[in-house]
Amino acid sequence: MLEIKNLHARADNKDILRGIDLKVNAGEVHAIMGPNGSGKSTLAQVLAGRDVYKVTAGEITYQGRNLFELSPEERAHQGIFMAFQYPVEIPGVSNVYFLRAALNSIRRARGLAELDAMDFMAVAREKAKAFGLDESLLTRSVNQGFSGGEKKRNEVFQMAVLEPTLAILDETDSGLDIDALKIVADGVNALRSPDRAIILVTHYQRLLNYIIPDYVHILINGKIVKVGKKDLALELEQRGYAWVGEAVASA
Amino acid sequence: MLGSAKPSPVPEPARADMESLLLKSVSKQEETYLDQFRQGQKELAGWGHPWLDQVRREAMARFSGLGFPTTHREEWKYTNVAPLARIPFRPAGFVLNGLTQEKLSRFLLSDPGSSCLVFVNGHWCPGFSSLEELPQGVYAGSLADILENNPTRVEEHLARYAAFQEHAFVALNTAFLNDGAFIEISPGLVLDKPIHLLFISTVSDTATVTHPRNLILAGPSTQATIFESYVSLEDGVYMTNAVTEVVVGENAVITHCKLQEESRQAFHIATLQVQQARNSTFASHSISLGGGLVRNEINAVLGGEGIHCELNGLYAVNGSQHVDNHTLVDHAQPHCTSHELYKGILDDKASGVFNGSIVVRQDAQKTDAIQRNKNLLLSKDALINTKPQLDILADDVRCTHGATVGQVDQEAVFYLRSRGIDEEAARRVLIHGFAREIIERIKVEALVTLLEERLSAHLSTYHKTRERV
Incomplete structure (x- = not known):
């Protein structure tokens, strides 16, 4: 589904990604772990099409297409979704208005009929309930005045409504209490299917107790330095990132 | 209603004022209005009532003395009214120009129970107005009607709040004050539907001017929403020079909303003068979308304790529109709060001014005043001048202000x-x-x-x- 080859990216004249190789097949869950500043979020944002990051080398193919030829909205139309590490507040635009506009843009691009306000509300209510999102948050301005946990749950709620093919969660677990973490994990697990793929960008192993990844990648200083199964995350938790760094240096 | 009062002779001093005024040399731009006044004053509603004649004459004299403001005056530094002053506007007549109830409907509130007073080129049009749903205890109608038939009803309040001594446009409006809305709400009355004052310009081929004048008297413990809108049937050059005085009684809760959607070639100058009594709440929502050159002034005097005043504004302009919002909140008494938020969207070569003054007088302890102005500039040629002015004479107060100018995030x-x-x-x-x-x-x-x-x-x-x- 997704193939990244030798990806280099920079921002503010600083190299951040220094040759990433990653292959994600349909049905797989990949965890990308790494210390602060390793480039995890940059990788997620490059996949979503954020233009403040300049790709200087490498290629990304998604479902056989060159991803760089697609605008951020076209990527969303093709099924890519990124849950933001820091969801943006949008005053004056209600959560339901925003999400219906998003869903209908995607449906239009796929040649499907748009949902009217009534039909959409029914879907939104059901999903909001499933993610323990207070219904009053639906009519409030997008993320405005939401708590940190509410913002993260709102991202997962959007993901559930938009039903992406490739979901990228950028530190969605950071700062969540255990109950909120379980809700996020349930949302991701519910999305798992043989024709979808999920990339979890995370700093902590804890999330992986609830979402069992097929692969764990360790990203340090803009490069994937180690790939393993879920046990790698546990080992990392016990021994710390310094251990990986040393292991790589001595290799 | 009282019968029509007989015209009483004009008092000698006022006559003398007038004579000296007519001899005085005024510039050609102002002279147009002097001529109009000389010729047309007898046509104005209620002519012959001494107090009214005197107010008009004093205002005319003041206008002649002041002349149109130039950008040398601090209050008009960023708004140049020279283009307006150059045009010899003629008084607008009652011309329907094909206006029908159907054409009017897009300007009206969809709520079936709401009342509407329609003014065509500044003249009351009862045929298009709907006042059937107004409850007992509220009077809403034409000011000209009242001035003709029962002027003592408004004598105590009319032109007592909107000061014309230092303001040429208010002076001009007062000199020509004739028609507009008069609303009086009896104490304790709660109106659950808004009253809409619709001012529509039906453009003719010559440049015309109207001076709408509104007086709103909200008795103690009343609650009501007044909606003023200024629209035009077609594009054209004209000037609206409006003044609205609102007297908010003790413990009353009054909302005033204004939509300015004039022709993009039009000049719109307006003053909203608010006098608030103890424990009252007043909220203003001023939305400016139209007009070529626009100046909105709102002055609120918080003349008792426990008053809350809220001023919200939105201006969205593009092309070569210019919109200027001047607000003044006068905290004259302790324990009052005022919250102000004005937001602007400016595209193309549009320009805007926000000038927000807060005065906290010496006795106005425990004042809590917040003022915010936020602007979104959508093009590199759009311009905003934003200027907060705080004048605080009390020492135990909380006043904050802030202005931002930015682009789309x-x-x-x-x-x-x-x-x-x-x-x-x-x-x-x-x-x-x-x-x-x-x-x-x-x-x-x-x-x-x-x-x-x-x-x-x-x-x-x-x-x-x-x-x-």
Whole structure:
């Protein structure tokens, strides 16, 4: 589904990604772990099409297409979704208005009929309930005045409504209490299917107790330095990132 | 109603004033209005009532003395009215010019129970007005009617609040004050539907001027929403020079909403003068979308304890529009709060001014005043001059103010795009959302619906594709 080859990216004249190789097949869950500043979020944002990051080398193919030829909205139309590490507040635009506009843009691009306000509300209510999102948050301005946990749950709620093919969660677990973490994990697990793929960008192993990844990648200083199964995350938790760094240096 | 009062002779001093005035040399621009006054004053409603004649004459004299303001005056530094002064506007007559109830309907509130007073080129038009649903205890009608038939009813209040001594346009309006709305709400009355004052200009081929004058008297413990809107049937050059005086009685809760949607070639100058009594709440929502050169002034005098005053404003302009908002909140008594938020959207070569003054007098301890002005510039040629003015003479107060000028948030644009919304639509959603923050402070649903609709129509005229800043 997704193939990244030798990806280099920079921002503010600083190299951040220094040759990433990653292959994600349909049905797989990949965890990308790494210390602060390793480039995890940059990788997620490059996949979503954020233009403040300049790709200087490498290629990304998604479902056989060159991803760089697609605008951020076209990527969303093709099924890519990124849950933001820091969801943006949008005053004056209600959560339901925003999400219906998003869903209908995607449906239009796929040649499907748009949902009217009534039909959409029914879907939104059901999903909001499933993610323990207070219904009053639906009519409030997008993320405005939401708590940190509410913002993260709102991202997962959007993901559930938009039903992406490739979901990228950028530190969605950071700062969540255990109950909120379980809700996020349930949302991701519910999305798992043989024709979808999920990339979890995370700093902590804890999330992986609830979402069992097929692969764990360790990203340090803009490069994937180690790939393993879920046990790698546990080992990392016990021994710390310094251990990986040393292991790589001595290799 | 009293019968029509007999015209009483004009007192000698006023006559002398007039004579000296007529001899005095005034510039040609002001002379047009002097001529109109000399020739037309007898046609004005209620002519012959000494107090009214005197007010008009004093105002005319003051206008002649002041002349149109120039940009040398601090209060008019960023708004040049020279183009307006150069045009010899003629008084607008009652001309329907094909106006029908059907054409009018798009300007009206959809709420079936709401009342509407319609003024065509400043003249009351009972045929298009609907006042059947007004409850007992509220009077709403034409000011000219009252001036003709029962002027003592308004004598105590009319022209007592909006000071014309230092303001040429208020002086001009007062000199020509004739028609507009007069609303009086009896103590304790709660109106659950808004009263709409619709001023429509039906453009003729010569440049015309109207001086709408409104007086709103809200008795103690009343509650009401007044909606003023200024619209035009067609595009054209004309001037609206309006003054509205609102007297908010003790413990009353009054909302005033104004939609300015004049022709884009029109001049719109308006003053809203608010006098608040103890424990009253007044909220103003001023929405400016139209007009070529626009000046909105709001002056609120907080003349008792425990008053709350809220001023919200939105101006969205493009092309070569210029809109100037001047507000003054006068905290004259202790324990009052005032909250002000003005937001501006400026595209193309449009320019704007926000000048917000807060005066806290020496006795006005425990004042809590907040003022905010936020601007969104959509093009590199758009311009905003924003100037907060705090004049604080009390020592135990909390006053904050702030102004921001920025562009559409790129991170927010990306957030929307990443959800599948294209860039142009994302910008539109964000600009609309920026404006909506003002609209959603209005509590009356029918008003919100109308304003949303007009705002959407207005913003859809903004440039769609081109290089952004």
